[in-house]
Amino acid sequence: MSINAFIAASRFGLGARPGELAEIKDDPRGWLLSQLGNGSEPTAGVGRTGDRLKLFFDARNARGDEGIIQLYRKEYREGFVADVGARTRRAASTDQPFRERLVHFWSNHFTVSAVRPVVAGIAVAFEDEAIRPNVTGRFADLLLAVARHPAMILYLDQAESIGPRSRAGQRRQRGLNENLSREILELHTLGVAGGYGQADVRSLAEMLTGWTIGNPRRGVIGEFLYVGVIHEPGSKAFLGRTIAEGGEREAREALELLARHPSTARHVATRLARHFIADQPPADAVDRIARVFLDTDGDLKQVTQAVIAEDRAWRDPLTKVRSPAEFIVAALRATDVTPQDRALIRSQTVLGQTPLTAPSPAGWPDDAAAWATPESMMRRVEFALAFAGRVRTRREPGDLAEAVLGDALSDETGTAIRRAGSRTEALALMLSSPEFQRR
Amino acid sequence: MLATRRRLLMGLSALALPFPNLALAAAPTDRRFVFVILRGGLDGIGAVAPFTDPDYRTLRGEIALAEPGKDGGAIDLDGRFGLHPALAPLERLWREKQLTIVHAVATPYRQRSHFDGQDLLENGTDDPRAKTGGWLNRSIALLGKPKERDRRLGLAVGQTVPLTLRGEIPVATWAPPTLPDASSDFLAKVAALYREDRTLGPAFAQGIGAHAMSAKAMDSRAVGDVPARGPGAFKAAADAAGKLLASVEGPRVAVLELNGFDTHAQQRGRIAGPLAAFADGMIALKDALGSAWSETVVMAASEFGRTAAVNGTLGTDHGTAGAAFVLGGRIGGGRVLGTWPGLAAAKLYESRDLAPTTDLRAVAKALLKSHLGLPDDALAKVVFPESRTVKPLDGLISA
Numbered sequence: 001m002s003i004n005a006f007i008a009a010s011r012f013g014l015g016a017r018p019g020e021l022a023e024i025k026d027d028p029r030g031w032l033l034s035q036l037g038n039g040s041e042p043t044a045g046v047g048r049t050g051d052r053l054k055l056f057f058d059a060r061n062a063r064g065d066e067g068i069i070q071l072y073r074k075e076y077r078e079g080f081v082a083d084v085g086a087r088t089r090r091a092a093s094t095d096q097p098f099r100e101r102l103v104h105f106w107s108n109h110f111t112v113s114a115v116r117p118v119v120a121g122i123a124v125a126f127e128d129e130a131i132r133p134n135v136t137g138r139f140a141d142l143l144l145a146v147a148r149h150p151a152m153i154l155y156l157d158q159a160e161s162i163g164p165r166s167r168a169g170q171r172r173q174r175g176l177n178e179n180l181s182r183e184i185l186e187l188h189t190l191g192v193a194g195g196y197g198q199a200d201v202r203s204l205a206e207m208l209t210g211w212t213i214g215n216p217r218r219g220v221i222g223e224f225l226y227v228g229v230i231h232e233p234g235s236k237a238f239l240g241r242t243i244a245e246g247g248e249r250e251a252r253e254a255l256e257l258l259a260r261h262p263s264t265a266r267h268v269a270t271r272l273a274r275h276f277i278a279d280q281p282p283a284d285a286v287d288r289i290a291r292v293f294l295d296t297d298g299d300l301k302q303v304t305q306a307v308i309a310e311d312r313a314w315r316d317p318l319t320k321v322r323s324p325a326e327f328i329v330a331a332l333r334a335t336d337v338t339p340q341d342r343a344l345i346r347s348q349t350v351l352g353q354t355p356l357t358a359p360s361p362a363g364w365p366d367d368a369a370a371w372a373t374p375e376s377m378m379r380r381v382e383f384a385l386a387f388a389g390r391v392r393t394r395r396e397p398g399d400l401a402e403a404v405l406g407d408a409l410s411d412e413t414g415t416a417i418r419r420a421g422s423r424t425e426a427l428a429l430m431l432s433s434p435e436f437q438r439r
Numbered sequence: 440m441l442a443t444r445r446r447l448l449m450g451l452s453a454l455a456l457p458f459p460n461l462a463l464a465a466a467p468t469d470r471r472f473v474f475v476i477l478r479g480g481l482d483g484i485g486a487v488a489p490f491t492d493p494d495y496r497t498l499r500g501e502i503a504l505a506e507p508g509k510d511g512g513a514i515d516l517d518g519r520f521g522l523h524p525a526l527a528p529l530e531r532l533w534r535e536k537q538l539t540i541v542h543a544v545a546t547p548y549r550q551r552s553h554f555d556g557q558d559l560l561e562n563g564t565d566d567p568r569a570k571t572g573g574w575l576n577r578s579i580a581l582l583g584k585p586k587e588r589d590r591r592l593g594l595a596v597g598q599t600v601p602l603t604l605r606g607e608i609p610v611a612t613w614a615p616p617t618l619p620d621a622s623s624d625f626l627a628k629v630a631a632l633y634r635e636d637r638t639l640g641p642a643f644a645q646g647i648g649a650h651a652m653s654a655k656a657m658d659s660r661a662v663g664d665v666p667a668r669g670p671g672a673f674k675a676a677a678d679a680a681g682k683l684l685a686s687v688e689g690p691r692v693a694v695l696e697l698n699g700f701d702t703h704a705q706q707r708g709r710i711a712g713p714l715a716a717f718a719d720g721m722i723a724l725k726d727a728l729g730s731a732w733s734e735t736v737v738m739a740a741s742e743f744g745r746t747a748a749v750n751g752t753l754g755t756d757h758g759t760a761g762a763a764f765v766l767g768g769r770i771g772g773g774r775v776l777g778t779w780p781g782l783a784a785a786k787l788y789e790s791r792d793l794a795p796t797t798d799l800r801a802v803a804k805a806l807l808k809s810h811l812g813l814p815d816d817a818l819a820k821v822v823f824p825e826s827r828t829v830k831p832l833d834g835l836i837s838a
Contacts (some may be wrong), residue, residue, distance in 0.1 A: 053517070115698075133762040175751025179703050182757075186552055192567075198789075210557040321638060350617040352599070359478075359698060362554050372638045373599050378646030381629050382618040390740045413632055425625060432629045434636045 004028040006406040010439040011099035011276065012308070015330025018395070018403040032308050035099045036136050046088035047079050048386050049052050049129060049150055052121040053222030056081075076121040080114055083124035084355050085341030088348070092332035094200060102135040102304065103127060105275055107356075110146045110188055111270075111334030111363035112155040114356050119155045123356035135145030138261035139298030140231045141267065143188060147180070147255060148224040150213040156180035156361065163209040163232025163234045176232075181205035184258070191270075200239055206232040206333035207243065207250035265293035271366070272303070277312050278319045281369035284308045308387050317408055318438035321368035326439065327380060334404040335391045347387070353380055379431045388427035398428035408435045441635065444582070465584030466592065470811055472692045472715055473686045473724065473762075475574055476601060478557060479701035481741035483761030484782075484793060487775070488513045488542050490521045496781035498748040502755075503704050516540070520775050525714035525832040528722050532766060539765040539772035539835060541802050543780050544794035545743060550758035560601035563800065563823045572606025574803070577822050579608045579692055581813050591648070592784065593688035594683055596676045604694050609641070611649040611690055613679055615666065620650075632689065653679075656686040670716070673697050677720035681727025700741060704752035721766055728774030733768030734837070736810045740764075742801055746791050747782050758792035763802055767810075771837035798829045804833035 008028035009016035016226035024031045031288055057345050059072030077409045094100050107127040114120035130149040146152055154158050161177035162169045169175060181204040210231035214220030218227070226248040235244045239257065243250050269289035273281030292306040293364050307313065322330060324347050332338070339347070365371070393400065398418045401409055413433040420426035430436060481720045488504045490513050497505045504523060506513035513521025514530050519542065524530060526622065532538040547565040548556050555567035563574025571577075579593045593610030595601060604610045618833050625646055635638040657679065667671045676695055683689040695721070696769050699713035744761025760780075765772065778796040780786050788794040807813045807822065808831050819827040 016472055063781040157752060157754075160704055162751050164751070169751070171651075176753050177703055177754075178756055182552070186554075192552055192555055201551075226585060247550075360553060369605065370599055372642045372651055373595075373612055374642050374644075374646035375597075376599065376616045376646075377639060378650060379618055380530050381612075381619045381626065382645070385621045385625060386618055416632060423626075428625065429628060429632065433632050434639055437639060 002026065002226075002313055003126075003317055003407040006408045007314055008032055009097070009406075010330070011313070011317070011320065012101065012219075014091055014094075014101055014326070014408070015097075015333045015436075015439070016404040017333045017336070018400065021403065021406045022249070023150070028310055029391075032098050033305065035096045036304060040096070040099055040103070040132050040135075043124070043418060044092050045122050045123065045303050046083045049122045049125045049224035052079055052125060053074065053150060056118060057119060057221060061216060067118045068327075077117075078363065080123065080356075081268060081341050082122040083121075085349075087127070088233040088329065088344045089125050089334070091329045092338065093367075095334075103132050105272075106135050106142065107131045108358070108366075110142075110152070111358045111361050112149075112151040112356070113361070114297060115352075115359065116155055119151055120322070122151045122154075128357070134300075136234060136301040137299075138259075139303075140256055140274050141291070142300065143184075143255050143259050144252065145253070147184065147208075148163065148211065150222055151223065152180070153211065153213050153311060156183055157438070158208060159212045161209055162230040162358065164207060165234070166230050166232055168210065168230045169232070170273060176202070176204045176205050177342075178202065178211065181208055181312075184195065184255075187361055187363075189258040189267065190261060190263040191267035192298070194261070194267060203236040203238045203243075204254055207236050207238070207254050210248060212253055213322070215431055241346060248285045260294075261300050262290075262294060265290040268294055268303070269419055271310075272307050273310075274366050275320075276307050279369070282312050285312050287357075288389050318435060320439050321372045322437055322439050323364060323366075323371050324348065324380070325342065325351040325355055327431075327437065328383075330439075331384070332385060334431075334436075335387075335393060335427070337387075337391055347383065352376060380437065381428075384431035385424070385428040388424045388431060390428055391424075399425060401430045402428070405430075405433075405435050411437060444447070444542040447743075463611060466691055468691055468811065469729060469731075469734050470691065471633075471728070472806065472811055473680065473684070473695065473737040474603060475695045475717070475720075475737060475739035476557070476560070476603070477700055477713075477739055477741040478553075478696060478698045479713075479741070480553060480556070480725050480743050480745055480757055481761055482702060482706065482710060482745040482755050483542060483544075483741075483742070484747065485702075485706065485755070486523050486526065486714060487516075487520045487542060488523065488829075489542075489779065489782065490781045492779075494784075496595050496780055501747045508667065513670065515777055519779070523710070523714050525711040526718045528715075528718040529764075529766075532721070532725075533773055536773040537766060537769055538582075539767060539770060540775045541765065541794060541832070541835075542765045542775055542777045543760045543778055543793055544763045544797040544799050544802060545760040546600050546741070546799045548743065549759065550742065550761075556757075558602060560740065560799070561601060563803075565825075567640060571824070573601070573603030574822050575603040576606030576610070576809055577606050577692065578811065578813060578829065579610070580606070581821065582691070582811065590690045593646070593653075594680065594693040596680045596693060601694050601696060609645055611645065611652065613649060613653050613683060615672075615675060615679070627820070634641045636692065652686075653683060653698050656683045656689055661761065661779055668733070671710075673720045674723045677724040678727045681724045681729075684726050685731045687784060689825040695724075697744040702745070702754050703756060704748070704754040706749075706754040710814075724769075725730070728746060736765065736767040736770060736806050738763065738765055738803060738806055739834075740802075744793050747793050748791070759788045760793040760795035763799060765835060767800065769835075770835065776832065776834060789807050797832060800826055800829045801832040804829065805835040809836045 005021045006022040059069050062068040114123045130145040156179040157177045158180040162174045182201050214225040269286045269392040274287050289306045293303050297300045417426045500612045507515035549560045558567040561573050591611040595612045597658045702709045740763040745755035745758040780794040
């Protein structure tokens with residue numbers, strides 16, 4: 001077993017479960033590549049978007065009856081707690097942890113956040129329905145699935161955007177909302193310096209008009225729906241081209257254009273390199289990954305293979321500090337603890353990272369400057385101690401540390417664990433150690 | 440019990456770690472400065488309504504505030520501008536000349552991305568990607584001689600340090616407790632494991648130090664005493680900041696953050712909550728500061744304002760100029776400063792936004808100069824690089 005087994009399990013995976021390093025042995029790259037071929041089933045126990053939104057609209061329709069409204073709202077909120085529980089348990093137990101990390105990576109790239117109450121009940125469903133099936137497919141398909149999912153449409157106010165010169169716009173004095181358009185350009189594809197201007201933001205917003213979701217009035221509930229009467233008519237100038245009038249097709253065409261743009265390749269490559277190599281991604285690695293993105297028309301399987309092929313990803317172990325949610329998943333995997341939904345969400349909340357609740361569409365930060373703060377480190381250590389007190393394992397803590405940290409386990413940490421005054425303290429030291437807080 | 444723990448933590452941060460203790464050296468100033476970041480793009484026209492501007496009602500439509508005196512109407516400040524009713528708690532401060540509004544103010548940022556806009560609001564340059572850290576950290580660096588820096592003069596309220604406080608000078612953080620305390624013995628063992636780690640080591644040592652200090656300054660530090668999120672969280676954070684700033688050994692410069700101002704749709708319902716939280720928080724801060732309020736100046740600002748006109752979804756989109764708030768015990772306030780550009784179509788920036796007439800850096804410079812005593816030259820070169828042409832705003836602190 002080499003340090004590379006540890007890197008595969010912890011930097012690319014979600015932290016080793018006991019036995020995982022032995023399974024990876026001397027073929028860490030093969031272990032990772034084997035996870036790119038398989039599909040990935042929806043997560044058991046996560047509510048589907050259609051069902052959940054029906055609940056949301058039922059609450060809205062129960063006009064005046066506060067009791068019923070509160071009941072529906074409560075059910076909707078509790079759905080989020082259950083979904084996050086199911087998501088976290090899946091991450092804690094999966095034998096495809098690299099694929100699962102990719103799902104988490106992309107759902108952060110395409111952030112929807114439960115800070116908007118309407119999103120809460122469908123945020124995990126969004127990850128399952130729009131992200132999960134596409135993480136090793138074409139970037140263009142992933143982008144399209146994201147932009148058409150009700151969670152994104154609601155999160156970024158697209159449902160209410162109406163072409164000012166559309167029939168409905170002229171009748172109702174309502175107009176455009178640029179929110180989704182701007183974030184697609186700035187965060188999802190080109191990046192903020194990717195070569196677009198305010199006119200492009202507006203054009204894409206116009207092309208997106210009509211992309212909305214069904215509601216009880218429109219007959220279908222909780223699914224993408226194109227509504228022609230709110231679509232802005234006319235051709236649109238976009239990134240130096242003209243996109244001809246074509247209703248629903250216009251935004252599809254624009255997204256295809258964006259998915260193949262060199263700025264998108266660079267933006268995506270930079271984010272991947274930051275996640276899998278270092279906070280300050282090496283320029284040559286970004287170049288190579290971006291090149292593969294362009295050459296393969298955004299084939300994310302080959303792009304991911306290019307990341308694995310980067311020697312820099314294997315050279316320095318422990319360059320990345322785990323985010324709080326990553327730390328908790330790694331702790332669950334190492335100790336085989338499976339808490340209840342409420343405890344799971346609470347743990348992540350006290351450490352400042354409840355999944356799917358990023359403060360803005362930019363998603364969670366992906367660098368140590370954001371996460372390794374004084375207050376955060378203090379809390380991680382307090383959490384480690386409280387958590388270790390609940391672990392019921394018969395393994396010796398020293399053996400467990402060797403099983404999950406492998407060749408990364410330092411002499412200092414190993415000695416501290418063996419000298420600890422209690423099993424709880426020993427486990428807490430393992431969880432607090434630099435080699436566990438990093439990946 | 441608390442005292443014992445505090446003593447242990449103090450000892451631990453001083454002895455067990457290769458990092459300096461805090462709160463030992465005297466502070467270089469008794470003045471306090473608080474920067475409140477209103478995130479999401481506060482609608483300045485919605486918060487401080489130009490209710491006599493002839494174009495106000497036409498542009499704002501259904502989201503215009505009612506006339507002063509009417510139900511839900513604006514709170515008349517000076518016959519021209521009125522506070523949103525959710526800001527009612529601030530009215531008393533206005534009457535007592537402890538609140539000044541600067542209207543039509545903006546950072547140098549002229550695009551409309553939240554993230555770049557906030558980075559620029561916080562880094563004090565005209566480049567969102569500048570690698571300079573934050574202007575408030577650079578201000579703290581100018582406050583004291585090197586030896587005096589052994590204490591943490593800066594405080595971030597929250598689990599993370601906002602960009603404006605990042606940089607050369609380490610700062611303290613405080614967040615509501617939600618986990619049981621770990622024993623000092625255990626903390627020492629972990630600190631030993633981090634000794635070689637240049638990121639985790641210093642962060643953890645500062646975390647221990649901050650807990651020691653807050654255990655001293657706060658009445659209580661028990662889990663569940665302070666709301667960590669939801670309604671009341673900002674007020675609780677402001678109260679904590681006030682107590683820590685009031686403490687003799689505490690910080691002198693603090694940052695508070697309040698989210699929720701990105702009101703793209705249904706603004707009427709969405710903006711009242713965050714505005715009320717802001718107002719309640721400012722009163723809580725004043726009360727917690729006690730007599731130190733007279734030594735305190737607060738500046739509250741957002742990354743940009745919003746469109747002059749209501750949008751198609753009864754909200755407003757990302758714009759340019761907005762409103763900033765300056766509060767303090769003896770600022771000589773009770774005025775709306777800045778040049779009002781008007782809302783006539785020809786006066787709007789890019790035909791859509793309130794036009795900026797005051798640079799927010801001019802506001803910050805005036806406060807840093809006359810309140811914290813930072814020299815002009817350093818303000819123009821170091822704190823806000825290449826800003827010589829931006830003069831400190833006159834009349835902000837006249838008392």
